[in-house]
Amino acid sequence: MARDIATVHRTMSAIRGKDTGIEIRLRKALSKRGIRYSLYSPKVIGHPDILFESLKIAVFADSEFWHGYHFEENEGKLVTHRDFWLAKIKRNMARDEEVNASLRGQGYKVLRYWGKEIEKELDRVIDEIMKTIEQRKRVLELRSKIEERTTLVYVEKDGAYLMLRRDKEKASLDPNHGKWIGVGGHQEVGESIPQCLKREVLEETGLRVKKYLYCGKVDFLYEGLAPERMYLYKVLDFDGELIECNEGTLRWIKKEDIPSLNLWPGDRVFLPLLEDQSKGPFDLALYYVDGELLDVIGPSYKKKGKRKCPKKRKP
Numbered sequence: 001m002a003r004d005i006a007t008v009h010r011t012m013s014a015i016r017g018k019d020t021g022i023e024i025r026l027r028k029a030l031s032k033r034g035i036r037y038s039l040y041s042p043k044v045i046g047h048p049d050i051l052f053e054s055l056k057i058a059v060f061a062d063s064e065f066w067h068g069y070h071f072e073e074n075e076g077k078l079v080t081h082r083d084f085w086l087a088k089i090k091r092n093m094a095r096d097e098e099v100n101a102s103l104r105g106q107g108y109k110v111l112r113y114w115g116k117e118i119e120k121e122l123d124r125v126i127d128e129i130m131k132t133i134e135q136r137k138r139v140l141e142l143r144s145k146i147e148e149r150t151t152l153v154y155v156e157k158d159g160a161y162l163m164l165r166r167d168k169e170k171a172s173l174d175p176n177h178g179k180w181i182g183v184g185g186h187q188e189v190g191e192s193i194p195q196c197l198k199r200e201v202l203e204e205t206g207l208r209v210k211k212y213l214y215c216g217k218v219d220f221l222y223e224g225l226a227p228e229r230m231y232l233y234k235v236l237d238f239d240g241e242l243i244e245c246n247e248g249t250l251r252w253i254k255k256e257d258i259p260s261l262n263l264w265p266g267d268r269v270f271l272p273l274l275e276d277q278s279k280g281p282f283d284l285a286l287y288y289v290d291g292e293l294l295d296v297i298g299p300s301y302k303k304k305g306k307r308k309c310p311k312k313r314k315p
Contacts (some may be wrong), residue, residue: 022061022115023049029126035133044108046099055136056108056297059129060096063115068093107283107300109136135295139287142221148228151184151197152218154274155207155235159255162205166248175225180253180261183245184230193231201235205250206243211236215274216282216299218266223289234274265293273299 018040027050030037037059040047048058062069068089100110109132113125155162164183166176183204187196198209215232242250253261258271266286273282282299 149187160252207238219285
């Protein structure tokens with residue numbers, strides 16, 4: 001005899017939500033490696049099963065049934081109380097996506113593992129978590145050493161950005177060689193960031209900035225190069241005539257065509273953020289090794305308020 005929905009609900013409510021078998025197995029394996037962590041932090045959205053708060057790493061151990069493993073393939077197998085289970089699993093899946101997005105917006109690296117992975121591939125799972133821990137430690141170390149501050153500016157006109165292809169410097173001297181980027185450069189002593197962006201745009205393009213928008217900052221962390229903090233701007237109004245740039249080729253590129261260019265992988269992360277400034281300026285960190293983007297922290301946003309720029313660079 002089929003059970004009614006209320007009976008099913010009472011039965012399933014009794015299933016353990018914390019300290020599940022897969023969680024305990026994962027925790028024991030981490031403890032054997034000497035890794036310390038916290039559990040179900042009430043301060044962090046989603047109450048991650050395992051949390052490395054200082055490194056902003058959140059780990060979840062998800063059971064296949066409750067979190068919709070291969071949902072489109074498996075939903076047809078649900079027969080008893082189908083409407084009830086489908087609605088519940090869909091809610092869980094939607095909430096997982098909301099939690100992921102919210103955590104990433106706070107700069108967290110989110111790692112989710114299915115129960116089957118923990119049971120059958122535990123060594124791989126632990127190795128991935130350990131690698132993520134080491135990467136995050138390295139990222140924090142590099143961010144603490146940032147001294148160089150630069151501007152990266154995207155001049156906007158008629159649905160296009162003014163892009164610079166760095167093709168006039170020897171490849172061995174220019175890490176941007178062959179890449180399409182915005183214009184800009186290093187902040188000089190005694191110069192504010194807005195002064196820097198205006199000077200760099202004038203020097204590289206011949207255009208005089210009349211109106212600009214601060215969009216956010218990006219920490220560019222590349223092993224083997226000095227870490228730098230890039231302040232991103234859009235120029236909304238300007239005058240003057242475009243000149244030939246001695247650093248590369250300048251072209252107006254329609255925004256929809258920009259993804260087809262040879263870009264830094266991290267540029268593909270932040271360029272869409274320039275188009276949606278409803279949350280205000282963003283904060284982002286990009287970690288590269290040998291040209292490969294290994295870690296992205298953010299984008300995160302502060303509470304809305306006045307868009308602040310850094311002060312003048314001191315001697």
